[in-house]
Amino acid sequence: MEQSNIYAPYKMKIEKITEEAPLVKTFRLKFMNEQDAENFSFRTGQFGEYSIYGEGEVTFCVASAPTRKGYIECTFRQAGRVTKALANLDEGDIIGFRGPYGNIFPIDEWKGKNLLFIAGGIALPPMRSVIWNCLDLRENFKDITIVYGARSVADLVYKHELKEWEDRPDVKLVTTVDPGGETPDWKGKVGFVPTVLSEVAPSSANTIAIVCGPPIMIKFTFPVLEKLGFTDDNVFTTLENRMKCGFGKCGRCNVGKVFVCKDGPVFTLTQLKQLPPEY
Amino acid sequence: MEIINKILDKSSLTVLVEKLNASGKEVYAPVNKKGITEFEKVANLQEMDFDCIATKQSAKSLVFPKVEKLMNFEKTFDDVIVKNVDITAFPEVIAFGTRPCDAAGFIPLDAIFTTDNVDEIFKARMDKLTIISISCKKADDFCFCTSVNGGPGNTSGSDILLTEMSPNEYYAEIITEKGKSILDANAALFKDSAVVDKTPLVAKIEQQFTEEVINEKLKTLFESDIWDTQAMRCVGCGACAFVCPACGCFDIQDETKGKDGVRHRCWDSCGFKLFTLHTSGHNPREKQAQRWRQRIYHKFSYQPEQQKQFGCVGCGRCSRACPSDMNIAEHLTQIAKG
Ligand SMILES: Cc1cc2nc3c(=O)[nH]c(=O)nc-3n(C[C@H](O)[C@H](O)[C@H](O)COP(=O)(O)OP(=O)(O)OC[C@H]3O[C@@H](n4cnc5c(N)ncnc54)[C@H](O)[C@@H]3O)c2cc1C
Ligand code: SF4
Numbered sequence A: 001m002e003q004s005n006i007y008a009p010y011k012m013k014i015e016k017i018t019e020e021a022p023l024v025k026t027f028r029l030k031f032m033n034e035q036d037a038e039n040f041s042f043r044t045g046q047f048g049e050y051s052i053y054g055e056g057e058v059t060f061c062v063a064s065a066p067t068r069k070g071y072i073e074c075t076f077r078q079a080g081r082v083t084k085a086l087a088n089l090d091e092g093d094i095i096g097f098r099g100p101y102g103n104i105f106p107i108d109e110w111k112g113k114n115l116l117f118i119a120g121g122i123a124l125p126p127m128r129s130v131i132w133n134c135l136d137l138r139e140n141f142k143d144i145t146i147v148y149g150a151r152s153v154a155d156l157v158y159k160h161e162l163k164e165w166e167d168r169p170d171v172k173l174v175t176t177v178d179p180g181g182e183t184p185d186w187k188g189k190v191g192f193v194p195t196v197l198s199e200v201a202p203s204s205a206n207t208i209a210i211v212c213g214p215p216i217m218i219k220f221t222f223p224v225l226e227k228l229g230f231t232d233d234n235v236f237t238t239l240e241n242r243m244k245c246g247f248g249k250c251g252r253c254n255v256g257k258v259f260v261c262k263d264g265p266v267f268t269l270t271q272l273k274q275l276p277p278e279y
Numbered sequence B: 001m002e003i004i005n006k007i008l009d010k011s012s013l014t015v016l017v018e019k020l021n022a023s024g025k026e027v028y029a030p031v032n033k034k035g036i037t038e039f040e041k042v043a044n045l046q047e048m049d050f051d052c053i054a055t056k057q058s059a060k061s062l063v064f065p066k067v068e069k070l071m072n073f074e075k076t077f078d079d080v081i082v083k084n085v086d087i088t089a090f091p092e093v094i095a096f097g098t099r100p101c102d103a104a105g106f107i108p109l110d111a112i113f114t115t116d117n118v119d120e121i122f123k124a125r126m127d128k129l130t131i132i133s134i135s136c137k138k139a140d141d142f143c144f145c146t147s148v149n150g151g152p153g154n155t156s157g158s159d160i161l162l163t164e165m166s167p168n169e170y171y172a173e174i175i176t177e178k179g180k181s182i183l184d185a186n187a188a189l190f191k192d193s194a195v196v197d198k199t200p201l202v203a204k205i206e207q208q209f210t211e212e213v214i215n216e217k218l219k220t221l222f223e224s225d226i227w228d229t230q231a232m233r234c235v236g237c238g239a240c241a242f243v244c245p246a247c248g249c250f251d252i253q254d255e256t257k258g259k260d261g262v263r264h265r266c267w268d269s270c271g272f273k274l275f276t277l278h279t280s281g282h283n284p285r286e287k288q289a290q291r292w293r294q295r296i297y298h299k300f301s302y303q304p305e306q307q308k309q310f311g312c313v314g315c316g317r318c319s320r321a322c323p324s325d326m327n328i329a330e331h332l333t334q335i336a337k338g
């Protein structure tokens, strides 16, 4: 009988690599074992541990939507040891994946509401999963607005998809780059995400806001949302503490009594305010 | 199961250990080597150090080794072959001469590894472990089991608890089915007994505080400067976590030699700065005081909430091992009084 082992990864083949921005790549991964592919399912907001055998494991969210079947995608920035090794892989190479772990964006509860997505930098990946998930179920939601900012035009990820969202009549996309990050032919906005958000001033009525980005962006975005009238229950974000196991055992990702890996990574602002600032 | 009361002569105890060995089980007991007592594999009782109050390291490595293989992998030209560890090949182990605190330490450890989702590797080792403890006749200044719901003659966690009645006679409480299977296989060695009052036979350890009071106090102490004061002399060496029977935090690391590799898990500690350091350089627990606070909150606030189980058994090992004299019992007393 095959023994189960919660640390055993699925074997995945890298089917496609997309260069998104300097040091940022997207891998499309396919299960090598058909049984694994059939048994696997995940929901938007969840993450996994990706590994190169011999180098170690890293935590990335699943950046594709559960409505897109047959593969999963991750988008990562080359940062340290394992991500550097991952960046050196080619299409056809094999990596490990275990997951999905963590909780989800409760999109079933968002039916009939307007959605406002606010993302900064490389934090678009978790957002991309939930955005596509909602767009694939478009009739469930009212207005969809996406505010996305990066340091410079070159740093914007998912350029093709940004174009697709821009062209859709049922999506309002606002892109911005930090002052100094614009190119001569840049047509989006120039300014930091929180500033641009207060200019765009989306209505908070019947609206859910989802915010993902670097800590500094998040810190300055919450007060803007508050000013726009968003209540804490209607603001969602994800946390990224350092992780190893992904399921509440290795002990390092906790913020107070909650494990980001098990109880998160998705939290409402209400929940966040009850936690000590250990993230 | 209702506790079965028996008596074992010292000579029968000697025979029991030999028989356990002969039956293919690995017997580990405290052994004094050059003045330091640790759990080691023993062939007979003569090797055992009966006098030791607490081994330097706990017995946890019997189920949670310092470094443990999670899987092997082999890279071929165009594939990777991953092999799970064979958990059916783990040996049957007897922890012999553990103290009641050692035995109790397996309970929070087990809760970490088996609550919500089961760590099969840990569970397989735990299933194959039988714990035969010996009550404490003496304690030292670092011991505080009675403040954390334990005691020198406490049965929780043990499969069999032995209490010395005279140099030649042990009172044996058979506590669990695992303990009973040892009794059944060696029935001739055990004599029937009535219930024995252990109080005069075990050490007196004064209660300094209760877990419940600590738990209650922690509800309002998170922002207190007590953590700075208490952690002032902490050097962040992590020794406390490594000797602790209840600490279960770990790291996962890969090791390769040519095309063969192993993914390991190894002990880690919330006392280390690197434990929570993000690649970006950001660290949610930047200061040693925050890391000390985490240690206390994890054991006395988070674990009771997450696993209905406190994470300290009062063995005092962390205080004995600390190079800069952090004393957990003193710190907890201060918290309880504060
Ligand atoms: C829930 C979650 C989702 C994430 N999603 C993404 C994503 O979609 N794209 C992306 O680029 N990055 C993501 N990250 C961050 C990513 O995990 C780290 O950048 C990555 O682990 C760095 O690994 P490294 O080996 O290159 O760096 P090193 O510094 O060499 O890391 C060594 C080890 O530290 C651990 N580690 C270090 N920093 C982190 C961290 N912030 N989070 C978790 N583990 C860490 C890893 O286990 C790694 O093996 C996410 C983190 C979390 C917690
Ligand atoms: S925290 Fe210290 S006293 Fe408590 S169980 Fe661990 S080593 Fe023993």
Ligand code: FES
Residues within 6 Å of the ligand: A242, A243, A244, A245, A246, A247, A248, A249, A250, A251, A252, A253, A254, A259, A260, A261, A262
């Ligand atoms: S990642 Fe191990 S406890 Fe959360």
